[in-house]
Amino acid sequence: MVNERTNVNVSVGRFGRSGGDVYARTDGNVLLRVDPESLAVTGRTSYEAHNKELRGPLSSAHPSTCPETGDTYNFTMDFGAAGATYKVFCVPAEGGLSGAYEVARFDAPPSYIHSFFLTSRYVVLGGWPALFRPLRMLWGGNVANAIDFDAASPATFYHLELPRINPAYATRRHTHTYGASYVEADTERGDFYWNALAKISTVTPAEGTGAAPPTVVEWSEAGCYPSEPVFVARPGGTAEDDGVVLSVVVDVPRQRTFLLVLDAPRFSELARAEVDAVVPLTFHGAFLDEEAAASD
Structure with a gap:
């Protein structure tokens, strides 16, 4: 469930060209605007707040940016009778979040998709065998316990x-x-x-x-x-x-x-x-200057 207690701390980055706002992101449809110097939280928003069509409690913690155009892509996931509705959208390099627009919509099983990738022509979402059980998430308020592994789904050559x-x-x-x-x-x-x-x-x-x-x-x-x-x-x-x-x-x-x-x-x-010390293991590092330069 996405609410005021949602822990938004998976990735940090910008949408669009250099100089834009910096946001902390997670696998929910929620964003925290942060100060790039102090990382202090300066605001809270969502993709839906900028485009009402981008409803749904879930999203990817790792939007993908096209190195050629600087446009950023992500998706939201909403639950329904068909399982889940995925809405793929684009945040244009020059328009920022306020210019977000939908580029595709489809129904499919509700997979947990933490990240995805782009080709030069497509947005590719991997439908992994980790499936959400929406009612269990509503009852328990716990996303992790609402995910089941579908053993009948094809497995990868090597679970990297x-x-x-x-x-x-x-x-x-x-x-x-x-x-x-x-x-x-x-x-x-x-x-x-x-x-x-x-x-x-x-x-x-x-x-x-x-x-x-x-x-x-x-x-x-x-x-x-x-x-x-x-x-x-x-x-x-x-x-x-x-x-x-x-x-x-x-x-x-x-x-x-x-x-x-x-x-x-x-x-x-x-x-x-x-x-001569133990440094906690890290997951996803981000260099904001490098990210900005890649989209210039």
């Missing part, structure tokens, strides 16, 4: 968390995806959490040939728990994976934290920078 790509390939065909994963050796711990990083590489088959299975390379170290990996391109590099992958890793046995630097092509360790 916090996936990232080379940002220069956003909306373009890409081969390499980086994310957090886990190794079986650590599942004996009662407190499951991802304990590995993975690079998944896929190759688009030539016309008339079968698809080759993806290749997977992993990094892990006993007792270590990595955060979301971030790809940083090498200056002057031309290959998609020419660069490094960074992750903040908590070393539980030693009660320390280190910044891990992996060579992206081979996914092997290049270096690490340690601090």
Whole structure:
């Protein structure tokens, strides 16, 4: 349920060109306007407040921005007799939230969609096998307990968390995806959490040939728990994976934290920078200056 107590703290970013307001966002149809210097909350709004057609309690915590136009896309989800109505909308680069307009509407099962992606022509929403039970959410007021896993739905090749790509390939065909994963050796711990990083590489088959299975390379170290990996391109590099992958890793046995630097092509360790303290694991970092520059 979206209400005054809703915890709006998943991502922070702008809609449109540089200099616009900064908003904290979550998986609900609610936004908090924040001061970009102090991060103090300066206002509360929603997508529906700017366009009454964008009703529904749920949305994505991660709107996607087209690197070519600067337009930002998201969706709202409303529950009904057909399951759920999804309304995909655009926030134009120059108009901000006040210019939000609907671009598509369809009915489908109510999947929990935390993030999605764009191609050069389409907004792609993945209908994951995590399905909302609206009545349970109304009765209990708890979103997490209102989600069921549909075991009959097709599963993915490899259930990868916090996936990232080379940002220069956003909306373009890409081969390499980086994310957090886990190794079986650590599942004996009662407190499951991802304990590995993975690079998944896929190759688009030539016309008339079968698809080759993806290749997977992993990094892990006993007792270590990595955060979301971030790809940083090498200056002057031309290959998609020419660069490094960074992750903040908590070393539980030693009660320390280190910044891990992996060579992206081979996914092997290049270096690490340690601090004599435990830094909480991070999920989604955001560099507002970089985000603004990408839409200029």
